[in-house]
Amino acid sequence: MSTATETTTGPATPERLLSTRDLRRMYWRSTFLLGSFNFERMQAMGFCLTLMPAIRKFYPNDKTEQAAALKRHLEFYNTHPWISSVVFGVTAAMEEQRSKGEDIGDDTITNVKIGLMGPLAGVGDPIFWGTARPVLGALGASLAATGSILGPLVYFLGINAIRVLTRWYGLRWGYERGTAMVTEVGGGQLKRITQIAAITGLFVMGALVAKWTTINFPGVVTSVKKDDGTVTETTLQQILDQLLPGIAALGLTFLCMWLLNKKVNPLLIILGMFVIGILGAWTGWLGL
Template sequence: MTSTTTAAPERALTNRDLQSMYWRSTTLLGSFNFERMQAMGFCFTLMPAIKKVYKGDKAAQAAALERHLEFYNTHPWVSSVVFGITAAMEEQRAKGEPIGDDTITNVKIGLMGPLAGVGDPIFWGTARPVLAALGASLALDGSIVGPLLFFLGINVLRVATRWYGLKLGYERGTAMVTEVGGGQLKKITQMAAVMGLFVMGALVSKWTTINFPAVVASVEDRDTGVVADTTLQMILDQLLPGLAALGLTFLCMWLLNKKVNALWIILGMFVVGILGAWTGLLG
């Protein structure tokens, strides 16, 4: 009789390795910069896993470290899930699985947007304000329980999310990449990429505001004498709301594809914004 039970994949990383990654992950924002955001923190967190799975292969270790210095940015707590999945992918790659650089990078990029969309509203938008409100209400009555409730509550939530997210990401990631032959990893990569692009597109519309206050036409109401101005921004909004923000996004994408440094793009937007406000072109 042939058994159909699939054996659990052998894992190279121990709890001690995961604990080392966990403590390193607390420094994720320690070297935050506007060019690659959390990239250095991500690379620093993955070091124990990379040294373990590529033990003795200095060239492979160097290539992996360089691979994880690429742009990365998401909610720092739920980022532990990405650490675990990435470590699992690096482990299976070291074992000979056909996992390329692009696959690892695409999974990371694809997960950034959705996880930020989950972490920000849950932790920053709900848990922190609720715990702060409860703590403040108790503190107003002179109770020491108020600040303790906020401090302990938010840190228990942080530690649990980071640790169990890391373990879940590694365990599920190991099982996921061992099934690469069945095409599951490719499907998940595509789904993550689509979701990430969808979320980033929504964020562009929500958080990017460009206003052109220049008056194109003025019409006076003969009965009331009120003058109604038609601005360039009103015309653009009639064509497509958020058209300027979308155009700016495509311009930045084009410049990045031309290998223009992200810092120069950011500085350029600062200069254009200041000059635009000074001349009245932007408002």
């Protein structure tokens, strides 16, 4: 009888350490993700700021672990700011399991973050920037053109409703699903998910390079005058397009990868692209 009473009234360990209040704090901090954006580590400071409530909750009396966690989340990070809440949730879940003694190393947490950045950016950019914002903008502009005050209100309220809901429910879903995911780390589930995310990210980035990177070489290679007096010119860009469309953008991507592997500062690579683009347009060997 006493045993049953002790079992019923004994203390229960909660499955998750973060309460709704903690998640709410993380949500408000995530709205400042781009507040300290820089070209070296992009959104890293905003990411670290967002994770602070969770880190304090997981390591309440261990300043050394808190400092190590903060340093861990000051590494390079960059993806779509709205859907980034999913990464916040998954990372918080992994930190929680680590604080409970799970065998989750620094590299595992970093690799999951890196693996999720590419796919989420590939999803967030076309959905929010490429679809939701233009559609709401066009709808609002059509109403405003008739003199209706609903025009700006439709755009402002609509885009912010999407932003708030995506950030909040993305954070909750990432934390809940992330907790379930990392508890299966012993069976290799986390490793498989990381590999899938990394492959998907490379696929998405490859597609974005082909779609958004345009390099044009307008130099004339051959010029043929026909009998009717018309002149047909063949440019270097036309020859490259016949070999492989987008080959110049692909070559630029591989060049940047090679420079990064050689530990060249990314800021120097960006500045170098600016210089080459300006000189190329000025001399005429690069065109729009």
